[in-house]
Amino acid sequence: MLIGGILVITRKNAVHSALALIMTLLAQAAIYLMLYAPFVAGVQIILYAGGIMVLFLFVIMLVSIERTEKERQFNKQWLVGIVTAGALGGLFIAVYTKGKGVFPEHALPTAEAQNTQAVGSLLYGQYMFAFEIASLLLLVAIIGAVVMAKKRI
Amino acid sequence: MDAMLHISTLHYLVLGAALFLLGVIGVLTRRNVVIVLMSIELILNAVNLNLVALSRYWQGIHGATALHGQVFAIFVITDAAAEAAVGLGILIAFFRNKETINVDEVNLLKW
Numbered sequence: 001m002l003i004g005g006i007l008v009i010t011r012k013n014a015v016h017s018a019l020a021l022i023m024t025l026l027a028q029a030a031i032y033l034m035l036y037a038p039f040v041a042g043v044q045i046i047l048y049a050g051g052i053m054v055l056f057l058f059v060i061m062l063v064s065i066e067r068t069e070k071e072r073q074f075n076k077q078w079l080v081g082i083v084t085a086g087a088l089g090g091l092f093i094a095v096y097t098k099g100k101g102v103f104p105e106h107a108l109p110t111a112e113a114q115n116t117q118a119v120g121s122l123l124y125g126q127y128m129f130a131f132e133i134a135s136l137l138l139l140v141a142i143i144g145a146v147v148m149a150k151k152r153i
Numbered sequence: 154m155d156a157m158l159h160i161s162t163l164h165y166l167v168l169g170a171a172l173f174l175l176g177v178i179g180v181l182t183r184r185n186v187v188i189v190l191m192s193i194e195l196i197l198n199a200v201n202l203n204l205v206a207l208s209r210y211w212q213g214i215h216g217a218t219a220l221h222g223q224v225f226a227i228f229v230i231t232d233a234a235a236e237a238a239v240g241l242g243i244l245i246a247f248f249r250n251k252e253t254i255n256v257d258e259v260n261l262l263k264w
């Protein structure tokens with residue numbers, strides 16, 4: 001999965017990047033299955049690896065990729081970017097080594113059969129309002145994408 | 154099977170942090186807008202991984218139906234879809250106007 005992530009940010013060809021990202025997403029779906037989250041894994045495969053990546057590939061085909069391959073791949077502030085990311089990584093390492101004991105192991109429940117059912121009843125019960133807001137957000141996103149991709153703007 | 158049970162929550166969190174860092178490096182250093190958007194997807198996926206791992210941890214405390222983290226991960230996936238649609242729409246509109254998809258040539262808002 002990390003190899004896929006590294007490939008995403010280093011490939012010259014954007015299509016290769018997209019394929020590496022698909023590999024990363026599928027590996028992450030497998031990790032969701034390891035965490036006993038089959039519904040999220042299914043949503044990950046269908047929505048991410050299926051829907052969003054098709055959108056990405058479509059746009060990659062629309063904009064010209066032949067010209068950008070010959071240009072510089074990294075921008076001028078790449079050193080600053082690496083340093084910033086390194087600082088963030090140092091922060092993560094510090095937090096995780098200091099807080100190693102925060103997560104004691106519990107006796108985890110065994111694989112439950114009604115994961116999807118439980119997620120659904122939470123989604124339509126306690127999180128009803130957030131669910132409706134999410135549908136409104138998707139509507140706004142659809143309108144926004146259509147307006148943005150219109151011929152004359 | 155016994156080795157698998159020893160993967161703790163912290164391991165998942167470290168994996169999520171590494172993925173997040175890769176995404177940050179991609180956002181900060183690449184010139185191609187499409188790859189920058191893909192790196193944002195990497196970041197969102199790292200967040201999702203943390204959410205699901207902590208949801209698993211929460212299940213250990215509150216029982217098998219405490220799936221709030223997974224529900225939130227689904228909301229994050231929804232947001233990622235909306236963000237990708239709008240971002241790529243903007244990208245297409247920009248490419249029509251300027252014939253480029255490099256971030257450092259995007260200067261229409263510069264004074």
